[in-house]
Amino acid sequence: MKKLLALSLVLLLAIPFVAMAESAEPIKIGIFEPLTGSKAAGGEMEYRGIQVAHALVPEVLGRPIELVPVDNKSDDVEAATAASRLVEAEKVDIVIGSWGSSLCIAAGPSFEKAQTPAIGTSCTNPQVTLGNEYYFRVCYLDDFQGTLLANYAKTNLGAKTAAIICDISNVYAIGLRNYFLEAFGEENIVAEAYFNTGDQEFSAQITAVMDKNPDVIFMPSDFTEPGLIMKQARDLGYADILFLGGDTWETEAIIDIGGAAVEACRFTTFFDADAEPSEESAVFLAKYEEMFGGKPKSSVTALGYDAYMAAVKAIEAAGTTDGPAVQAALCALTFDGVTGRIAFDGNGDAIKNKAIIKTVEEGAFKYIDTVVIE
């Protein structure tokens, strides 16, 4: 009986997947995203953007486009295997993704070896594209973001001094801290404190930093800890200090955690629905509303959309799906995406000219300013 149970279980698993018949041979776009695991929320939001773009432009070169999602499980080892699966087993023509730089870094060698171009969405770590001709990305890098935040603090906010509270177990945060430090001037940084991802109690860091009386506090990190820090700072009686952060803060969890205290923040992000609408973003928002209802919750959705458009435009320009040809086309590509004008530099990184500054007001993200750098 047990043997039978075991056998029938194995057989059940083995029910072959019935392949669907296709008319014209489709162009396959691999979606390399964390759909499960700790980064699933980010992956899901980007996948939505890609689906919106796919609904708008479902074919190129007269052939239908097929999306091939492969879950990388938010895990580096799985990511390397998933990448190999995309290029070897699924034989996709181009890849989009992923949320989370370390996943991209693990996947990079597979794409390069198979000469399959990949377009990163919100992976901001320099190492993703460094030394890999086939990895591109549509988001700006940490250096652009760090410099921009420093300039914004100086000119728009009139800050003379700043303090930094940095998550030292987070690559993204360390990168951002270094570029901010450089642009703001090391002599103007009056205090610096550190914490680790997952910490819960920050009163030591807050008091140490506030002792020096900075004009603003720059806090590069993910979203959970800054929410807690802002809340605890307010509880300690520092109600009117302004906190600055990067694009990761645009996650609703930060409001859930910090409550009213997070209204004292400013952060950069890639896209906002309320900023002066361009033609491209109007189309994107309308289609999003139709497919999922409401507005995109995060700007990474817009990046997923832009990455898809870049892929389609590059295949169109190359006139073929041949890897090296598409790679060359991507290098030469310039287009207006939802998140601003996009072109790729020698490294494969997007040259962006625009960033959005947002804050939190009455429990929702609110657009404040668009900063354009020429």
Next chain:
Amino acid sequence: MAEKKFTGVAARMTPRRGRDLTLSCAAIAAILLFTHFAMQGFILDAYLVRILNMCATYAILGLSMNLVNGFTGLFSLGQAGFMAVGAYVTTILFLSPEAKGALFYLKPMEPFLQAIQLPFWLSLLVAGLVSALAAFLIGFPCLRLRGDYLAIATLGFSEIIRVLFTNMQTVTNGAVGLKGIPPVVNLWWSFGIMALVIVFIRRLMRTSYGRAFKAIRDDEVAAESMGISLFKHKMMSFVLSGFIAGLGGGLIASIVGSINPLQFRFILSYDILMIVVLGGMGSVSGTVVAAFLITAAKEWLRWLDNGFSLGLFRVPAIAGMRMVVFSVLLMLVILFYRQGLSGGKEFSWQALIDFLGKPARRDLKREEGGKKT
């Protein structure tokens, strides 16, 4: 006259043993031939080779955990930490000085470490030794604990190792991690090391040390009263397990090509624990089979994620559906097969033949039975 003077293998040669030996040789030859042709790129593409490499590496890691958990009866969850040590030592020793220079862009690497470059086999060996040393140091406080307390302590130490690596900026490149590790690990490496580990553990279990491990697992008090030094044998098992886990970590570093501290969170130890539990505590062949099944099934079951049709109704695409299979499997195993899929036994040709068809067994039984009478 010579008939009764056989010694060694020949003396124990019954028809059954002869058949098993032939079958084993044939199986080994088939595996070698398969590996040879796979390496030429005839049978498998790079994706399948990668999966097979991962299967073999997880088998190695499963065996290292089984040595402590299954054979010695110590509930240890520190595997991820030892893998981290192995992966980092291998990578740091194996990467070229130029590659390391380019990676350490936040702070330069210790010049002494940057200058070192060793061949892969030596890096891997040193990685194993350093992991073993780490296990030795951790073993001192931990192995005085029992049961759940030991599990918590080893889990804690493996997290400490990870946090240390996150903060040793000039040695490990901190949270940034290391990338660009050359993919030298091929099927010969992974299957070769797996074979060595299998043979080693099988042999070890037949020595007095191995028997002492099992005695400790079955009853500590009884073992101690029989004169077995508990601490010494537990430590030996723990250090050997650390060594093997270090090798596995080094292999993973080269297969994946990039490492960072977050890769080695405690959740990784649970992945390996699942292999050990499904395969059967204290069974070498069970662990190997489970490692291959689980690692391959993770990829093979991807069609579940994409939605599928069950005749009348269609199951929509839900990301993560394939992981549900493992949860169900784990529950079934714990409810119905407490000993794991192998039932705590080792692989034997006889068992396989019994399973496949009964006539063969009857013939052999009759033959052997006839001889005895």
